[in-house]
Amino acid sequence: EAQVTQNPRYLITVTGKKLTVTCSQNMNHEYMSWYRQDPGLGLRQIYYSMNVEVTDKGDVPEGYKVSRKEKRNFPLILESPSPNQTSLYFCASWEASGNLLFTDTQYFGPGTRLTVL
Amino acid sequence: AQKITQTQPGMFVQEKEAVTLDCTYDTSDPSYGLFWYKQPSSGEMIFLIYQGSYDQQNATEGRYSLNFQKARKSANLVISASQLGDSAMYFCAMEVNNFNKFYFGSGTKLNVKP
Numbered sequence: 001e002a003q004v005t006q007n008p009r010y011l012i013t014v015t016g017k018k019l020t021v022t023c024s025q026n027m028n029h030e031y032m033s034w035y036r037q038d039p040g041l042g043l044r045q046i047y048y049s050m051n052v053e054v055t056d057k058g059d060v061p062e063g064y065k066v067s068r069k070e071k072r073n074f075p076l077i078l079e080s081p082s083p084n085q086t087s088l089y090f091c092a093s094w095e096a097s098g099n100l101l102f103t104d105t106q107y108f109g110p111g112t113r114l115t116v117l
Numbered sequence: 118a119q120k121i122t123q124t125q126p127g128m129f130v131q132e133k134e135a136v137t138l139d140c141t142y143d144t145s146d147p148s149y150g151l152f153w154y155k156q157p158s159s160g161e162m163i164f165l166i167y168q169g170s171y172d173q174q175n176a177t178e179g180r181y182s183l184n185f186q187k188a189r190k191s192a193n194l195v196i197s198a199s200q201l202g203d204s205a206m207y208f209c210a211m212e213v214n215n216f217n218k219f220y221f222g223s224g225t226k227l228n229v230k231p
Contacts (some may be wrong), residue, residue: 031217033219035219040126040223042121042123042208042221042222042223042224043208043210043219043221044221045218045219045220048217048218050217056217058218059220088160090162092162096217105152105164105167106162106164106219108161108162110160110161111160111161
C-alpha cells in the first residue's frame with residue numbers, strides 16, 4: 001500500500017529537549033516536504049526536498065532542521081523546541097511531473113501532534 | 118508575494134444541496150497549480166481536485182468541480198449534492214516555483230446538516 005508514515009503520532013515534550021519526527025514514504029517519490037498546521041493559518045511549508053541531499057527552506061524554517069540521506073526518509077529535527085512550535089505537523093511526498101497538465105498530488109502522512117511545554 | 122485567501126471560516130449547507138467554497142489566490146508566476154484538500158475530523162489530508170493555470174476547462178472530479186476564473190484569480194470549489202460525510206475542513210492550495218513550493222489557505226469548515 002502506497003503510504004507516508006510519521007512517528008510519533010503524538011508527542012509531549014519540554015522546552016529545549018531535542019526531538020526528531022520521522023517521515024518515510026514507500027512510493028519512491030523524489031519530492032518531500034514538512035508542513036505545520038495551526039488554527040486560522042492553514043498549512044505552512046517548513047522545508048522541502050527535491051532529492052537526496054537536496055533541501056530548501058519553505059516559508060517557516062526557523063527553529064527546524066531537516067536531512068535527506070535516503071530517498072525514502074525525511075526526518076524533521078527540532079534541536080531546541082519552544083512552546084511556539086506546538087502544532088500539528090504533516091509530512092508529504094510527491095512525484096513532480098514538471099508539467100502543469102498533470103497534478104503533482106501530494107501524499108500526506110497522518111500527522112504528528114506536538115506539544116512543547 | 119504568493120498568497121491563498123479563504124474568506125469563509127465556516128459554512129453550513131443542507132444535505133443534498135450544492136455549496137461553493139471560495140478561494141482567491143495571488144501570484145505573479147504565470148505557471149501555477151491549484152488544489153483543494155479535505156481534512157475530516159480524523160485529521161488526514163485528502164486530495165480532491167486540481168487545476169493547472171493553463172487549463173482551459175474547469176476541473177471536475179465526481180461531485181467536485183473547480184470554478185476557475187483566471188482573470189479574477191479565483192478557484193472556488195463546488196460540491197454538488199452535499200452528503201453528511203462532506204462535513205470537514207477544506208483547504209485551497211497553490212503550487213508555484215517549479216513545483217516545489219506550496220501555499221495553503223486558512224481553510225473553511227463545512228458542516229452539512231441533515
